Amino acid sequence: MAKTSHNQGNGLAADIGKRTPFTSLRQEAYLNLVRTHEHLSCEFTRLLKKHxxxxxxxxxxxxxxxxxxxxxxxxxxxxxxxxxxxxxxxxxxxxxxxxxxxxxxxxxxxxxxxxxxxxxxxxxxxxxxxxxxxxxxQFEGFSDEQLKSLVKLLYSARSDGSGKQEA
Known part of the structure; x- marks a missing residue:
């Protein structure tokens, strides 16, 4: 059976012209975080630079x-x-x-x-x-519930598994 990829269609793979699947879902998640950070922080940096x-x-x-x-x-x-x-x-x-x-x-x-x-x-x-x-x-397309989930997921990504925040 052919391997279906979550990379097809819209998404990071399409954005960056990736032709092969990501090595893992974790790699794709990480690269999405990096790409999103770059996008959001760039707007923020431009605003602050004006001041x-x-x-x-x-x-x-x-x-x-x-x-x-x-x-x-x-x-x-x-x-x-x-x-x-x-x-x-x-x-x-x-x-x-x-x-x-x-x-x-x-x-x-x-x-x-x-x-x-x-x-x-x-x-x-x-x-x-x-x-x-x-x-x-930046977050107008998200509901409050989605934002709460995102905040929780991002906090978990920085946690060491015990619920304690890593430096």
Whole structure:
């Protein structure tokens, strides 16, 4: 019996002109995630670039706003959506743009606190609606139930099987 492939017709295989089946369903799922990430993040990156920010800079600013008080650099790094190997340089760029400010602790000069400036808060406020609108547009074809399932599946893909999130 001929092997039927989930690659035929519409889908990633057709999008990339693949002539043979994927090695496995897991490979196809992974490549779909990569392709989807590229598509969605490209739109997001373009939006942020119009406001002079990178994805990581925006993420750091949102973390600071969400915390509502100064944070140490390592605390910001721990909460980043994508791993940030050089958080100090990221904070340097934000400080140079006057979006954050640093202050050394009076008790321990090794400790540096990072806080959001009024200019940083203003740029986030300016971006709130466009970012929200972009997310709505990107997922407009999904029902709430589908989105809940997608969120659960993506979380599971990052889990180590025990329900604990891997770094």
């Amino acid at each position: 002079g920010l990178s994805d990581s800079q925006y993420n750091a600013l949102r973390i600071l706003r969400g915390e509502g008080k100064p944070m140490q650099t390592y605390q910001i790094a721990e909460r980043m959506i994508t791993s940030q190997t050089d958080i100090s340089r990221l904070v340097d760029r934000l400080e140079a743009s006057e979006l954050v400010e640093r202050e050394r602790s009076a008790e321990d000069r090794r400790v540096v606190w990072v806080s959001l400036t009024d200019k940083g808060r203003a740029i986030l406020k300016k971006l709130d609606k466009p970012v929200s609108d972009l997310h709505e547009k």
